[in-house]
Amino acid sequence: MIIFVDMDEVIADAYQAHIDIYNQEFNAQIKAEECHGREFWQCVPQEHQQSIKDHTRRDGFFQDLKIIEGSQEVLTELSKKHEVYIASAAMEFPQSLREKSDWLDEFFPFISWQNRILCGNKHVLKGDVLIDDRSKNLGPFDGRSIMFTSPHNMNVTSFERANSWKDIADKLL
Amino acid sequence: MIIFVDMDEVIADAYQAHIDIYNQEFNAQIKAEECHGREFWQCVPQEHQQSIKDHTRRDGFFQDLKIIEGSQEVLTELSKKHEVYIASAAMEFPQSLREKSDWLDEFFPFISWQNRILCGNKHVLKGDVLIDDRSKNLGPFDGRSIMFTSPHNMNVTSFERANSWKDIADKLL
Numbered sequence: 001m002i003i004f005v006d007m008d009e010v011i012a013d014a015y016q017a018h019i020d021i022y023n024q025e026f027n028a029q030i031k032a033e034e035c036h037g038r039e040f041w042q043c044v045p046q047e048h049q050q051s052i053k054d055h056t057r058r059d060g061f062f063q064d065l066k067i068i069e070g071s072q073e074v075l076t077e078l079s080k081k082h083e084v085y086i087a088s089a090a091m092e093f094p095q096s097l098r099e100k101s102d103w104l105d106e107f108f109p110f111i112s113w114q115n116r117i118l119c120g121n122k123h124v125l126k127g128d129v130l131i132d133d134r135s136k137n138l139g140p141f142d143g144r145s146i147m148f149t150s151p152h153n154m155n156v157t158s159f160e161r162a163n164s165w166k167d168i169a170d171k172l173l
Numbered sequence: 174m175i176i177f178v179d180m181d182e183v184i185a186d187a188y189q190a191h192i193d194i195y196n197q198e199f200n201a202q203i204k205a206e207e208c209h210g211r212e213f214w215q216c217v218p219q220e221h222q223q224s225i226k227d228h229t230r231r232d233g234f235f236q237d238l239k240i241i242e243g244s245q246e247v248l249t250e251l252s253k254k255h256e257v258y259i260a261s262a263a264m265e266f267p268q269s270l271r272e273k274s275d276w277l278d279e280f281f282p283f284i285s286w287q288n289r290i291l292c293g294n295k296h297v298l299k300g301d302v303l304i305d306d307r308s309k310n311l312g313p314f315d316g317r318s319i320m321f322t323s324p325h326n327m328n329v330t331s332f333e334r335a336n337s338w339k340d341i342a343d344k345l346l
Contacts, residue, residue: 002297085297087203094278097270105267113264115291120286124175124258127313128301142299 002127003068003078003172004117007100009133009150011075011108012065016039018055022048030089037155037159062090067107070165079110086111089137096132131168135159146171147158175300176251176345177290180273183305183325184248184281185238188213193230195221208297235263235272240280243290243338250346252283259284262310264293272340308332319344332334 008014018040019030024047035043041052055061078084086104090096097118104116122130122137131142131148138145138159146168147159162168181187192203199221208216214225214267228234237272251257263269270291277289295303295310303314304321311318311332319341320332335341 004297085217090291091274091291094274097274097291098267101264101267101270113291116264117290117292118264118270119290119292119299120288124177124290124298124299 001129003057003082003084003129003131004122004125004127005075005084006130006132006134006137006148007090008065009068009152010088010131011068011071012062012103013068014056014062014065015066015151017061018052022052025051032151035151039152039154047171056093057095059095060099062093063103065103068165070169074115074165074169074173075108075150075167076092076110077132081173083115083127084111085115085117087117087119087122087125087130089120089122090118100110111172131162174255174263174302176255176257176304177260177295177298177300178248178257178308179269179303179305179307179321179329180259180263182241182325183261183321184237184241184244184302185276186241187229187235187238188324190234191239192208192224194228195225198224200319208324211327212325223268229266229285230268232274235266235269236276239275241338243342245280247342247346248281249283254346256288256300257284257291258291258302260292260295260298262293263291296303302345304335 019032022028022044022169023030026034030043041049043125044052075084088100104111123140128143130138131146132138133148133150133153135156145159147153147156149161149163192205195201195217196203203216206342212223217225250256258338261273263273277284293320296313303311304319305311306321306323308329311320318332320326320329320334322336
């Protein structure tokens, strides 16, 4: 079975990184729970929104992301049984490409370079399962689309859902 | 129609770059015509072969590649009629990722970041046409596989072949 796994919001916690940077720079105390159903930039005053959107163009943003709980353990097991690919829509941010490669080397070394994909959109991927946090990726996918829960997608009901990597293990292991 | 186009040896002249670097550093005068049917490292004395293989890990190697003749013009036209993706197996060389993105920005700006793919292997791409110089990529592809002629693949007979971008235009435009 070929399984594609997204990076941001699925194995790398970009949402929390946005919150942490914002809270520190604007001396705020926003928590992820307050943002359910919204992108993080939609949770801050309008005059701050552009600064959030610019986070992903900063050097080091993607290098410093924390790991989503359970992803290493479950992907280790999945990789033994299935053909697991990391597929990240990263091409919009050229500075992120090397950082994402290095991040995978550090935290997911068992997923070799042969099984890593950095792309612009995921419409052209052919496989059995896609685990992703975005409707725009899950919708066009031909196989089984599993939405991985993130604060911004809490209200989406159109896809099979996994709330955690334990859920993924229950579904696929 | 979805068309995938490889980078090295198809739109970017990596083979000639290997020759140029080698000729300069070893004061040699090898020409591409002498290497037909072989990888360039197979055309040099054994004690020099590792230095060739290391070219692709040098900073700037992919940034400085010359454009394969006709590729800009034909891809401009193909992009107007079809969904054209650049698909390069680049993940083995993390330093190449940004260079390849920048190179495309400079020479193929009409192919937007949405239509660029940097991957490890191409077995998971779903589309209609793949233009590539490598059997390992063309073989597993489900659609129409077109081998773009490069010195190293001159003796391969298992695929439909294009000797130039004019050939591609004749086939696909």
